[in-house]
Amino acid sequence: MSIFINRDTRVIVQGLTGREGRFHSEQMLAYGTTIVGGVTPGKGGTTELGVPMFDTVGQARNATGADASIIFVPPAGAADAILEAVDAGVPLVVCITEGVPTHDMVRVYEILRHSETRLIGPNCPGLITPGECKMGIMPGHIFKPGIVGMVSRSGTLTYEVAKNLSDRGLGQSTVVGIGGDPIIGTPFIDVMKAFENDPTTEICVLAGEIGGSDEETAAAYIKSMTKPVIGFISGRTAPPGKRMGHAGAIVSGNKGTAQAKVDALEAAGVKVAATTDEVGELVEKTLREKGRLPAAATR
Amino acid sequence: MKIHEFQAKQVLASHGVPIPRGRVATTPDECAAVAAELGGGLCVVKAQVHVGGRGKAGGVKLAKTPDEARQMGSQILGMDIKGLTVHKVLVEEGIAIDKEIYLGMILDRDTKRIVVMVSAEGGMDIEEVAERTPDKIARCTINPALGLTDYQVRHLCFGAGLPKDKVKEIAVFLKALYQAITQSDATLAEINPLVITKDGVLIAADAKMDIDENALYRQKALAALQESEENDPIEEEARRRGLTYVHLDGDIGIIGNGAGLVMTSLDVVAREGGKAANFLDIGGGAKAEVVRNALEVVLLEPKVRGVVINIFGGITRCDEVAKGVIDAAGKLDIKVPVVVRLEGTSVEEGKKLLAESGLNLVPAGSMREAAAKVVELAYAGAR
Numbered sequence: 284m285s286i287f288i289n290r291d292t293r294v295i296v297q298g299l300t301g302r303e304g305r306f307h308s309e310q311m312l313a314y315g316t317t318i319v320g321g322v323t324p325g326k327g328g329t330t331e332l333g334v335p336m337f338d339t340v341g342q343a344r345n346a347t348g349a350d351a352s353i354i355f356v357p358p359a360g361a362a363d364a365i366l367e368a369v370d371a372g373v374p375l376v377v378c379i380t381e382g383v384p385t386h387d388m389v390r391v392y393e394i395l396r397h398s399e400t401r402l403i404g405p406n407c408p409g410l411i412t413p414g415e416c417k418m419g420i421m422p423g424h425i426f427k428p429g430i431v432g433m434v435s436r437s438g439t440l441t442y443e444v445a446k447n448l449s450d451r452g453l454g455q456s457t458v459v460g461i462g463g464d465p466i467i468g469t470p471f472i473d474v475m476k477a478f479e480n481d482p483t484t485e486i487c488v489l490a491g492e493i494g495g496s497d498e499e500t501a502a503a504y505i506k507s508m509t510k511p512v513i514g515f516i517s518g519r520t521a522p523p524g525k526r527m528g529h530a531g532a533i534v535s536g537n538k539g540t541a542q543a544k545v546d547a548l549e550a551a552g553v554k555v556a557a558t559t560d561e562v563g564e565l566v567e568k569t570l571r572e573k574g575r576l577p578a579a580a581t582r
Numbered sequence: 583m584k585i586h587e588f589q590a591k592q593v594l595a596s597h598g599v600p601i602p603r604g605r606v607a608t609t610p611d612e613c614a615a616v617a618a619e620l621g622g623g624l625c626v627v628k629a630q631v632h633v634g635g636r637g638k639a640g641g642v643k644l645a646k647t648p649d650e651a652r653q654m655g656s657q658i659l660g661m662d663i664k665g666l667t668v669h670k671v672l673v674e675e676g677i678a679i680d681k682e683i684y685l686g687m688i689l690d691r692d693t694k695r696i697v698v699m700v701s702a703e704g705g706m707d708i709e710e711v712a713e714r715t716p717d718k719i720a721r722c723t724i725n726p727a728l729g730l731t732d733y734q735v736r737h738l739c740f741g742a743g744l745p746k747d748k749v750k751e752i753a754v755f756l757k758a759l760y761q762a763i764t765q766s767d768a769t770l771a772e773i774n775p776l777v778i779t780k781d782g783v784l785i786a787a788d789a790k791m792d793i794d795e796n797a798l799y800r801q802k803a804l805a806a807l808q809e810s811e812e813n814d815p816i817e818e819e820a821r822r823r824g825l826t827y828v829h830l831d832g833d834i835g836i837i838g839n840g841a842g843l844v845m846t847s848l849d850v851v852a853r854e855g856g857k858a859a860n861f862l863d864i865g866g867g868a869k870a871e872v873v874r875n876a877l878e879v880v881l882l883e884p885k886v887r888g889v890v891i892n893i894f895g896g897i898t899r900c901d902e903v904a905k906g907v908i909d910a911a912g913k914l915d916i917k918v919p920v921v922v923r924l925e926g927t928s929v930e931e932g933k934k935l936l937a938e939s940g941l942n943l944v945p946a947g948s949m950r951e952a953a954a955k956v957v958e959l960a961y962a963g964a965r
Contacts, residue, residue, distance in 0.1 A: 306897075358796065358799070359799065359800070382796045383796060384767055384794055384796045384797035384800070385689055385767075385769060385794045385796060385797070386689070386726075386764060386767050386794065386797065388694075389689065389694060389695060389696065389726050390726045390727075392694040392695075393694075393695075393725060393726050393727055396694075408896070420866075420896060420897055421896055422895070422896045422926055422927055425926070435842070436842060437840055437841060437842020437843065437845075438840050438842065438866070438896065439838070439839055439840030439842060439843035439894045439896060440840065440842030440843050440846055441842075442894045442896055442926060443843060443846070443894050443925075443949065446894075446925070446926075463841055463842070465689070465691040465769075466689075466691055466694050490842070492841075492842055492845060493845070495691045495692070496691075496692060497691075500692075517842050517845045517846045517849065518845040518846075518848075518849065519849045519852070520848050520849050520852040520858065521845060521848065521861075522830065525828050525830075525861075526828070527828065527841055527844070527845050527861055528826050528828075528840075528841025528844060528845070528861065528863045529841040529842070531691065532841060532842075532845065557853065558849075558850060558853065558949075558950060559846060559949065560948065560949075560950055
């Protein structure tokens, strides 16, 4: 088991014929993701990368029975692409696009909150259930199947932690990059709830960063979780008022500081690592104490 | 992206909001000239800098005559407010204030909507009001499909205890503010204070707007107002070269790919006892040229005594990064240690290129090791 995606997930790619879309579709196919269609207006009826193309998401979903869509549409059209997928009833939509105007996301979210669709992103690396399905732009080879559920706001930081886990023989159930923008479809808390209900996941890693209060909100839920959670917060030394790359990563006033997040997580019983290496150490230690350390990690 | 008070006021005026007469001046003589144009009576000279708390810092002064306006202008122009130098002032007609009201709208990440806030206690101390007596601020969120509705306006105005006879007029300001924040892709729009004059007239005495940088591609007029963070030539140069660079006050240069990873690199360097000189994210899929540019920009800060390059290649290829570093190191006469940590896509090719370059580049196996090495080498002999 896993969360959100698995070997049965049938994926369509919105913007498959763009530069990024084509490259990452090739990579996803190579990883073993089942891509059943692509959507580029005007290209319906053709075939790209051995995949049938459609003019609209509705047509693609009807013809292929796809249950997930990944979006590589440029910022100006990304919000519309999300709305199109929601309207077509696609249950899972992953928006990789960076730079979507925030007001566009306000309108998208208003539709999203009354729909059955789960949106991940925008401005995210996507998600991966190692060995089964990759819907994203992450290098697949650094992930290994296993029992650690991981969620993060940032791409390369995810890779850093995941590789550290994999090198220790600590595979992952699913790894989700939720995105670094102020308004995203799936906050930490939703992913933590899914991990709590996933039989494969035995321990969780939450990698947050400065800005907003998503980590604090998740902490309130983590308190009630039965599974152990290891935390990490990036931006401990970032000065207030300076935006650290991600549109969402800014400390304004006394809100969104790293310390507030560390405190909230620790109060919820989360062990918070000071470095990315320490995340792996803490996961290993916690699993050993529970007698649940995977055989691969004891070697 | 921040814009100045006078620019925010012009945006609001284009939505029908009354603002005081006045204009920008850049010299004391110009201040006097504007004051004379305004009739030669009471006027106010206000520093135009991208930072709050101008009034408390002495950046806002009253003048009774054009001569006084010149004097105030010479005091304020060139002044330093929270690290920013004042290059422009706004000279405006004076207003006889009876009441000060706060109207604010912000794009709120928690509710994922625009939140409107209204208070009868506007003015310089609104942040204290928010902190100490939050119940004095009426608020609500706006459904983007409906916009700001009439009942919400009533809820806000009566809830905040605004003068009942002015509610209809204030409603017009709120609706204009909502138009401004949505049509300008602003993440924040404030009128503080909205003044009720002794004659009972309403006027926006001060205004503030921040624009969403993701939307600048469709806000061409506002995009043209972008200024470097006032007086930071390195940030300006980085922007010119298309790099995400934030200038900090330490002495270890930091380059990485991905915001989260670069932020973490800053933290790890701090843990090892160093202090970051900057944040620089080369982004995803960077080619050699981007890396060369990055190294050049980081070294523009003369305080830098060591540089760490921390790359975890996903779509970024480590061999491209290595080529960029080698190119830069070959062209520039780099006097400080450069520690390079490569991991991920094409890592072996990248490491090989660095090793064979014959350049004085220090390899590191992990982020922690890279941070420890750069700190050790940078401060060698200095401590």
